[in-house]
Structures are given as C-alpha cells and as structure tokens.
Amino acid sequence: xxxxxxxxxxxxxxxxxxxxxxxxxxxxxxxxxxxxxxxxxxxxxxxxxxxxxxxxxxxxxxxxxxxxxxxxxxxxxxxxxxxxxxxxxxxxxxxxxxxxxxxxxxxxxxxxxxxxxxxxxxxxxxxxxxxxxxxxxxxxxxxxxxxxxxxxxxxxxxxxxxxxxxxxxxxxxxxxxxxxxxxxxxxxxxxxxxxxxxxxxxxxxxxxxxxxxxxxxxxxxxxxxxxxxxxx
Numbered sequence: 001x002x003x004x005x006x007x008x009x010x011x012x013x014x015x016x017x018x019x020x021x022x023x024x025x026x027x028x029x030x031x032x033x034x035x036x037x038x039x040x041x042x043x044x045x046x047x048x049x050x051x052x053x054x055x056x057x058x059x060x061x062x063x064x065x066x067x068x069x070x071x072x073x074x075x076x077x078x079x080x081x082x083x084x085x086x087x088x089x090x091x092x093x094x095x096x097x098x099x100x101x102x103x104x105x106x107x108x109x110x111x112x113x114x115x116x117x118x119x120x121x122x123x124x125x126x127x128x129x130x131x132x133x134x135x136x137x138x139x140x141x142x143x144x145x146x147x148x149x150x151x152x153x154x155x156x157x158x159x160x161x162x163x164x165x166x167x168x169x170x171x172x173x174x175x176x177x178x179x180x181x182x183x184x185x186x187x188x189x190x191x192x193x194x195x196x197x198x199x200x201x202x203x204x205x206x207x208x209x210x211x212x213x214x215x216x217x218x219x220x221x222x223x224x225x226x227x228x229x230x231x232x
Contacts, residue, residue: 008032008074011053014046031073037066059096064122068103076111101125101145108132116140124148136160147171159183170194170214182206193217200224 006027022042024030030038033048048066052074055061063072075095095115101124108123113134120143128149135141136157144161145168152173159180166189174195181187182203190204191214198219204210205226 006030009045009049011049011056014050014053016046034068034070034072036069040067055095059094060099061095061097062099063103064099064101066103068100068105070107070109071100071105071112073111076114096120098122110134113137119143121145131155131158133157139163142166144168154178154180156180162186165189167191177201177204179203185209188212190214200227202226 006024007029009030009032022045024038032052033045037044037048044066051062051066061075075098094117096117096119098115098118098120099122101122103126105123105126105128108128108131110132112132116137116139118138118141121138121141122145124145124147126146126149128146128151131146131151131154133155134157135155138161140163141161142163143166144164145166147168148171149169150173151169152175154169154174156178158178159182161184164184164187167184167187168189168191170191170193172192172195174192174197176197177190177192177200179201181190184207187207187210189212190207190210191212193214193216195218197215198221200215200220200223202224204213
C-alpha cells in the first residue's frame, strides 16, 4: 500500500477547506492524528490538525475534549512532515502549556518525559490512577491539575517539582498527603477536596508560601492544633 509507511499528516492540511474525501486505507503506521480521532470522521481530523498547527506556532497545545485514550505521539516527535525520516523522540522543546483534560486517558506514557519545559499540565476528567515517576523531570512545572480522576496517591518523585505553585487534585481517591510535599517550598495552592484523606499531616506546616489549602469533603474528623503554627 502506498500509505503503509505514512506516519504523519502535516498540520497545515487543515487549510484544505475544499477537500471532500481523505482516504487512508492501509495507513497502519499512522500515528498523527491518533486513530481515535480518525475514527470520529473528517471534521475531527481537520480540527485536530488545526490544534496541532496552533501548537507549532505557540507554546500551548490544547488536546482537550478530543476523545483520546493516549496522549498523542506528536508530543514526542516535533515537526514531522510527510517527506521526513523518523528520528529520535526529541519532543516539543517550546511546549509550555499542555491541556489533555476531558479525555479517556488511563496512563501517561514514557514518551511524555521529553516535555521538560512544561509550565502547566491539565489532566482533569480522565481515568488516571497513578502519576508516573518521570514527573521528577518536570522541574519547571508550575501548575498541575488532575481533578476528577481515580488517583489514590501521588508518586514520591513529585517532591522534585521544585517550581510547582499549584497542585489541584479534587475529586479523586487520594487517602493521604504525601510526605514529599514538604520539599515543595514554592507551593502556593494545594487543593484536595472530595478525596479520602483522614488527617492533616505535620509536613504541611513547613510550607511557608502556602496560601490556599483546600481539604473539603474528606474524612478528616479533627484539625490538629499545630495547624495554627502555619506561616500566613
């Protein structure tokens, strides 16, 4: 098949507004757009390519409400065109803001570890149960939002998020605040409403920059008296 080695549709294809048919028979190697987007039809493909083009012209990639089961491989391979040889995963070094919210993602794959310049990451309304250890590489990340997932605990490697300002993880299954939070000296906001947390640990007392601590609708029955020692 002539399409057998086709891996990428170039993002600029979204400009072909008069196109009435796009045939991809035999394009089994195609990874961009993802097949779950292709299966949604012609309009979904071109809408995705438009988002990818906007990303290539900026520092943001909006992949929300796309119906993804995996983050797109385009995150790991930048500016691939039809006539280019496939190289190593070199990532999107210019990418600062990534929105993968409102999809069906259960796991974050290892190829995302190249996104070391991320400043904000939105993963709300997915099906995540764990956050991967390669988060330790996201030392420039300032905001992470994982509302409405199935997360039970944070990975220990999150204590390396030394630029983090906001951790927003409402409506999950988190049962404790991880000890490594004590290292997050830049943290301004910790929002863990509607989880399974049973107590407020003393480690939060060292967060001298913390301005917003949200723990509503958990299993906390007692506020520790030491909480008054937190620096306002």
